[in-house]
Amino acid sequence: MAKQNTVFKDAFNRCLTLVAESEGLPSELELGTTLGVSRTTVRAILERLKALEIIAWDKRSKAMLRPPRPSDFFPAEETSSLSDIIERSFMRRILAGGAEPGMQINELELARDIGTGTTSVREFLIRFSRxxxxxxxxxxxxxxxxxTREFALELTEIREMFELRSAAGFAALPEDHPAWxxxxxxxxxxxxxxANIDTRYRDFSELDERFHLLVHRSSSNRFIIDFYDIITIVFHYHYQWNKANDRERNARAVEEHLDYIAALKTRDPAKVEQACRRHLRSARETLLQSIQQPDA
Amino acid sequence: MAKQNTVFKDAFNRCLTLVAESEGLPSELELGTTLGVSRTTVRAILERLKALEIIAWDKRSKAMLRPPRPSDFFPAEETSSLSDIIERSFMRRILAGGAEPGMQINELELARDIGTGTTSVREFLIRFSRxxxxxxxxxxxxxxxxxTREFALELTEIREMFELRSAAGFAALPEDHPAWxxxxxxxxxxxxxxANIDTRYRDFSELDERFHLLVHRSSSNRFIIDFYDIITIVFHYHYQWNKANDRERNARAVEEHLDYIAALKTRDPAKVEQACRRHLRSARETLLQSIQQPDA
DNA sequence: AAACTGTCTATTGTAGATAAAATAACAAAC
DNA sequence: GTTTGTTATTTTATCTACAATAGACAGTTT
Known part of the structure; x- marks a missing residue:
């Protein structure tokens, strides 16, 4: 019905951890900025904290009465926004389930499948189409x-163009730029x-994203930065679904990143280009290897 | 309410010209493909042509009874799709009306202004956000x-990167490729x-678009081709609103295009790059000159 | 007087409903 | 074999309605 209150639920959960950490809560306004929600939502959260007798709320005083229990939290599946749910659901369908190129996508069917209205599905598809x-x-x-393989090649072609330019731009940043x-x-x-690659290699995906985004940002070009969204989403789901040899692959990638970083620090354009190209080449290989070959 | 029947109206208008040209009409199916609509719509059109006594429709025979009169056509404003209306309306607001960067855009207000539901406005904004x-x-x-000036610079930076690559790719196309x-x-x-620049210079905008699209297409990269949409829309509205010196500007651009084409025909990468750069530089100048400078 | 809270209003996100248009099927006619 | 008539079904494009959320203003507390 109408809007889901996922913003409230998610903020409520995060607020529970805040209560536990600080034994009390700041002003409504401050709480709002910390949680990234409006005062309306903050007050709804406080109402509930009071109703559950977790805090005593009277105007400015918001003292903890008891530490939150696990059962106080909303279950995780209720806190993700509808568009995230649709995205995950859609990606699962097109990546996992043998989705043939050329297949038709039906808004109504998708919506029924996911259990939402058509409006949200439609908006997702529009956003996703880019x-x-x-x-x-x-x-x-x-x-x-x-x-397809073609998609991957077109994607990496642009990626390489953009990243080489961004990397060159990064190396040319002034000494005192915060990016350093x-x-x-x-x-x-x-x-x-x-140092702990055996236990940590699974976190590489996130680190990878952050590192490349840092490089791209130095371009200060919104189109380059926006394009990185595509890379992110492709690699994100790609990692989830292709785990063959990921330990070695990730270990190698970390080393390549370190070379790349070292090259950036020299600020020598030739070295930067070389390290960047080397890493991009192996990233492309990895991506291509994972694409299902058409069984022609 | 619900769906507008603009598809029908627009196809009907186009069909009227067809009738006049050929004194009759082909099969329903064929008509459907020519007009780009389904048989359902074709039959609705035929019904109306018959009701207006423009054709005698009996099964396979669809002979013209009288040439269509101007009054038979639906007025042009009823044939443009809602999204086109919204686009025009929106662009007028942000380009013409002194729209300051940082201004808030309100879906509801926009919808009321244009006289549509919020859904369509919302979908437009999502599409437009790219x-x-x-x-x-x-x-x-x-x-x-x-x-802003920044926007124009970021846009042209990418454009130049893409076009240089596409131009180089074009020059390398095999002799027998249809692009030649x-x-x-x-x-x-x-x-x-x-040859007729004095009377024709106003049509340059369209020619410009077609020419660059041809070059970009040779990249066979969907991201490059899609990006060209942004260029198109920016230049399209830009031309409409900045007409200072357009005769000379366009004349020069046509000449640059001819040089560029000549360079492509030599297939010499160095010449291509030179001609391409020259043209892109002057296109950028033109765009930048037209941007309102912040009155700081 | 600065920061905070109580109250109220405006806007967004989403569901559901409906007309236009597409799609499908198949027998009959050319 | 292609085209039409017929009819039915499905799907999209769009509007309207409503709960969640954001945001504004005035009054209160320190």
């Missing part, structure tokens, strides 16, 4: 263009991961 | 980032226009 995996036939269905500090942090995180 | 001119704050308004024929046609059209 990733080049589906295409609309006006007044008619959507067509799945498929996660971020890069140093990034390097530390990589060394950390490499 | 152009990088607006940005969504979830659960809240959209923010206008504005048609299209290029020859394009050249003829340009010469034609140049």
């Amino acid at each position: 990733f080049g995996l589906i295409e609309k036939r006006p007044n008619s269905h959507w067509v799945l263009k498929g996660f 500090r971020d890069l140093a942090e990034m390097e530390a995180l990589h060394r950390d991961m490499l | 152009f990088g001119l607006i940005e969504k704050r979830p659960n809240s308004h959209w923010v206008l980032k504005g048609f 024929r299209d290029l020859a046609e394009m050249e003829a059209l340009h010469r034609d226009m140049l």
Whole structure:
């Protein structure tokens, strides 16, 4: 019915951890900015905390009465926004379930399948269409263009163009630019991961995303930064579904990143380009290997 | 309410011209493919043509009874799809009306203004957001980032990257590729226009679009081709609203295109790059000159 | 007077309903 | 074998309605 209150539920859960940590809560306004929600939602959260007798709320005083119990939290599946649910559901269908290129996509069927209204599905498809995996036939269905070898090649072609340019731009940043500090942090995180690669290799996906985004940001070009969304989503789901040899693959990638970082720090354009190209080549290989070959 | 029957009206109008040209009409199926609509719509059109006594429709025979009169056509404003109406209306607001960067965009207000439901406005904004001119704050308004100098620079940076690559790719196409024929046609059209530049310069915008699209298509990269949509829309509205010196500007651009075409025909990468760069540089200049400078 | 809260209003996100258009099927006619 | 008539079904495009959420203003507390 109408809007889901996932914003409330998610913020409520996060607020529970806050209560436990600090034994009390700041002003409504401050709480709102910390949680990233409006005062209306903050007050709804406080109401509930009071009703559950977790805090005593009277105007400005919000003291903890008892630490939150696990049962106080809303279950995780109720806290993800509808668009996330649709995205996951859709990606599962087109990546996992043998989805043939050329297949038709039906808004109504998708909506019924996921258990939502058509409006949200439609909006998702419109947003998603910019990733080049589906295409609309006006007044008619959507067509799945498929996660094919061609798609991967076109994607990586642009990625390489953009990243080479961004990397060159990064190396040319002034000495005192905050990005250098971020890069140093990034390097530390990589060394950390490499030291414990056997237990940590699964977290590489996230680190990878953050590292490349840092590089791309230095371009200060919204189109380059926005394009990175496509890379992110493709690699994100790709990692989830292709786990063959991921330990070795990730270990190698971490090392490549470290070389790449070292090259950036020299600020020597030739070295940067070389390290960047090397890493991009192996990233492309990895992606291509995982694409289902057409059984022609 | 519900769906507008603009598809029907637009197809009906186009069908009227067909009737006049050929004094009769082909099979329903064939008519459907020519007009790009389904048989359902074709039959609705035929019904109306019959009711207006423009054709005698009996099974396979569809002979013209009288040539269509201007009054038979649906007025043009009833044939444009809702999304086109919204687009025009929106672009007028943000380009013409002094729209400051940072301004909030309100779905409800826009919808009321245009006289449509919010759903269509919302979908438009989502589609439009990929152009990088607006940005969504979830659960809240959209923010206008504005048609600023920065925007133009970021846009042209990508454009230049893509076009240089596409041009190089074009020059490397095999001798017998159909694109070479299209290029020859394009050249003829340009010469034609140049010969009558005083009366024809207003049509340059369309020719420009077609020419660059031809070049970009040779990349066979969906992301490059899709990106060209942004260029198209920006230049389209830009031309409409900035007409200062357009005769000279367009004349020069036609000549640059001809140089560019000549360079492509030599297939010499160095020449292609040079001609391409020259044209892109002046296109960028033109665009930048037209941007309102912040009155800081 | 600055920060906070109580109250109220406006807007967004989503569901559900409906007309237009697409799609399908098949027998009859050319 | 292609085209039409017929009829039915499915799907999209769009509107309207409503709960969740954001945001504004005025009054209260420190």
